[in-house]
Amino acid sequence: xxxxxxxxxxxxxxxxATRQRLLEAAVACLAEHGWAGSTVSVVAERAGxxxxxxxxxxxxxxxxxxxxxxxxxxxxSAELRALAPAGxxxxxxxxxxxxxxxxxxxxxxxxxxxxxxxxSYEPQLGARVTVLESRIGRETHRMAVELxxxxxxxxxVREVIQGFLDMGRGLGLANLLTDDSARRERVVAQWARIxxxxxxxxxx
Amino acid sequence: xxxxxxxxxxxxxxxxATRQRLLEAAVACLAEHGWAGSTVSVVAERAGxxxxxxxxxxxxxxxxxxxxxxxxxxxxSAELRALAPAGxxxxxxxxxxxxxxxxxxxxxxxxxxxxxxxxSYEPQLGARVTVLESRIGRETHRMAVELxxxxxxxxxVREVIQGFLDMGRGLGLANLLTDDSARRERVVAQWARIxxxxxxxxxx
Numbered sequence: 001x002x003x004x005x006x007x008x009x010x011x012x013x014x015x016x017a018t019r020q021r022l023l024e025a026a027v028a029c030l031a032e033h034g035w036a037g038s039t040v041s042v043v044a045e046r047a048g049x050x051x052x053x054x055x056x057x058x059x060x061x062x063x064x065x066x067x068x069x070x071x072x073x074x075x076x077s078a079e080l081r082a083l084a085p086a087g088x089x090x091x092x093x094x095x096x097x098x099x100x101x102x103x104x105x106x107x108x109x110x111x112x113x114x115x116x117x118x119x120s121y122e123p124q125l126g127a128r129v130t131v132l133e134s135r136i137g138r139e140t141h142r143m144a145v146e147l148x149x150x151x152x153x154x155x156x157v158r159e160v161i162q163g164f165l166d167m168g169r170g171l172g173l174a175n176l177l178t179d180d181s182a183r184r185e186r187v188v189a190q191w192a193r194i195x196x197x198x199x200x201x202x203x204x
Numbered sequence: 205x206x207x208x209x210x211x212x213x214x215x216x217x218x219x220x221a222t223r224q225r226l227l228e229a230a231v232a233c234l235a236e237h238g239w240a241g242s243t244v245s246v247v248a249e250r251a252g253x254x255x256x257x258x259x260x261x262x263x264x265x266x267x268x269x270x271x272x273x274x275x276x277x278x279x280x281s282a283e284l285r286a287l288a289p290a291g292x293x294x295x296x297x298x299x300x301x302x303x304x305x306x307x308x309x310x311x312x313x314x315x316x317x318x319x320x321x322x323x324s325y326e327p328q329l330g331a332r333v334t335v336l337e338s339r340i341g342r343e344t345h346r347m348a349v350e351l352x353x354x355x356x357x358x359x360x361v362r363e364v365i366q367g368f369l370d371m372g373r374g375l376g377l378a379n380l381l382t383d384d385s386a387r388r389e390r391v392v393a394q395w396a397r398i399x400x401x402x403x404x405x406x407x408x
Contacts, residue, residue, distance in 0.1 A: 032325050034238025110324075113377075117321045120314075120380050121236050130381045159394035163371055166391065170373030173317075176324050177334045187370065190363035198398050 019057050019067075021047040026068040027111045035122040040064055066128050072111050073132040079103055080136075080143055093199075094192040096147045100140070100165070101188055104172030105181075113176065140165060150199050160198045167191065223261050223271075225251040230272040231315045239326040244268055270332050276315050277336040283307055284340075284347055297403075298396040300351045304344070304369070305392055308376030309385075317380065344369060354403050364402050371395065 008014075025047035029038045040061055044054035058064035080103065085095035103109060112133075119129035144161050145152055152158050171187065174180045212218075229251035233242045244265055248258035262268035284307065289299035307313060316337075323333035348365050349356055356362050375391065378384045 030238075032238060033240045034234075034236060034242075036237045037241045038238075114321060116377070116380055117318060126381060133381060156394050156397075159391045160398070162387065163391045163395040163398075166374035166378060167367055167371040168374065169377050170370035170375075173320070173373050173377060174370060176320055177330060177337060183366065187363050187367045190360050191367045193360075194364065194367075194398060194402050 015057075018047075018049055018053060022049055022054055022057055022064065023068045023071050026064050027072065027114060030065070030068075030114050030118050035118050035125065038065070062124055065125055069115055069125070069128050069132060072108060072115060073136055076103070076108050076112065076136055077139060079106070079108060080139055083143065083147065085147060090193070090196050093148065093196040094189065096144070097164070097188055097192040097195060100144055100147075101168045101171055101184065103140075104168040105175045105184070109169075109172045110176065113173070137165075148195070148199060157199065160195065164191070164195055219261075222251075222253055222257055226253055226258055226261055226268065227272045227275050230268050231276065231318060234269070234272075234318050234322050239322045239329065242269070266328055269329055273319055273329070273332050273336060276312060276319060277340055280307070280312050280316065280340055281343060283310070283312060284343055287347065287351065289351060294397070294400050297352065297400040298393065300348070301368070301392055301396040301399060304348055304351075305372045305375055305388065307344075308372040309379045309388070313376045314380065317377070341369075352399070352403060361403065364399065368395070368399055 009017075022043060025043045026038065029043050029046055033042060038061070040054050040058060041051050043064060044051050047054070054064075058067065083096075083099050083103075085092060085099050087095050115125070115129055116133070119126040141161060144150075144165060148161070150157050150161060152161075167187075171180070171184050175184070213221075226247060229247045230242065233247045233250055237246060242265070244258050244262060245255050247268060248255050251258070258268075262271065287303045287307075289296060289303050291299050319329070319333055320337070323330040345365060348354075348369060352365070354361050354365060356365075371391075375384070375388050379388070
């Protein structure tokens with residue numbers, strides 16, 4: 001039978017879709033049941049996948065969650081590389097700040113937060129999360145420097161950018177329980193001005 | 205028998221100590237087992253308290269966790285009121301920024317983080333956490349304004365302070381998985397300078 005005459009998706013595609021459902025269920029499960037309650041069986045049930053199929057993809061809980069952590073990291077990197085703020089001068093700084101802060105208030109950062117909190121008490125998860133988080137931190141920093149046109153050779157510029165990204169993470173946290181967008185917009189507007197001055201004054 | 209001749213602590217004190225052990229165990233349990241796994245029985249076992257005694261203090265899981273959330277909030281308020289930065293001018297700003305950021309990297313903020321993440325998917329916990337978190341947010345803001353001698357009547361000053369406190373929360377998050385103190389010290393030093401200028405320029 002040629003692929004054209006199939007009525008169900010090819011086996012490989014179905015396998016990929018199953019894997020994907022398991023990874024998404026793993027992150028959601030961790031949030032609700034914590035590490036102790038997030039076994040491969042529980043995740044499989046949530047994903048609507050048989051236990052056998054789940055164990056075929058991920059023999060152990062560590063395999064499953066390592067893959068989930070890696071996928072969230074991968075998606076966050078892709079999100080970061082897709083940034084394309086427009087404008088020049090102060091308007092551009094405002095666009096860059098808005099887009100970077102948006103990364104911290106989206107669903108992927110929320111998923112990452114769940115993983116961090118679980119990783120903070122679960123060493124098996126912690127090692128992988130720490131390595132990947134540090135990689136994403138460096139990528140985000142590099143991207144911020146590039147988009148803001150900042151010169152890191154100038155003393156203090158590195159810390160200005162770092163503090164700003166810490167602020168973004170804090171804004172993401174503030175958005176966890178309530179919709180914080182109105183307040184956030186005002187903070188972003190004011191801090192874009194401060195960043196513009198701080199980089200301008202230090203950098204030129 | 206007069207209190208002076210007792211060999212064991214008075215009943216009321218023992219009861220208070222039991223309650224305290226249960227509240228501490230509740231926060232730790234939530235981190236490890238998530239909301240679903242944090243029943244009164246599990247918390248009682250962790251605290252080394254009989255199930256009956258635990259249920260005497262907290263008949264339901266909601267009672268137990270509401271009390272835990274309130275206690276963490278109470279302790280964070282007390283920590284805040286105890287701040288006493290010294291110095292004048294730029295040195296004072298640096299001291300204020302350091303002390304406020306320290307609040308976000310201590311064990312109480314870590315406990316609060318666990319509660320937030322659980323509250324983000326557990327509505328019964330969420331309502332109480334949101335109310336208390338918003339109260340602490342206002343208290344912290346008021347204290348920051350007072351300690352920095354900032355004038356909120358000046359446009360932008362409110363958002364400068366808010367963004368700085370968001371940065372503090374982000375620094376707390378960054379400290380969750382690794383000891384981030386060396387980097388944090390440099391960020392704090394740089395942003396204390398920027399805050400000093402932003403408040404000085406806007407405020408006077």
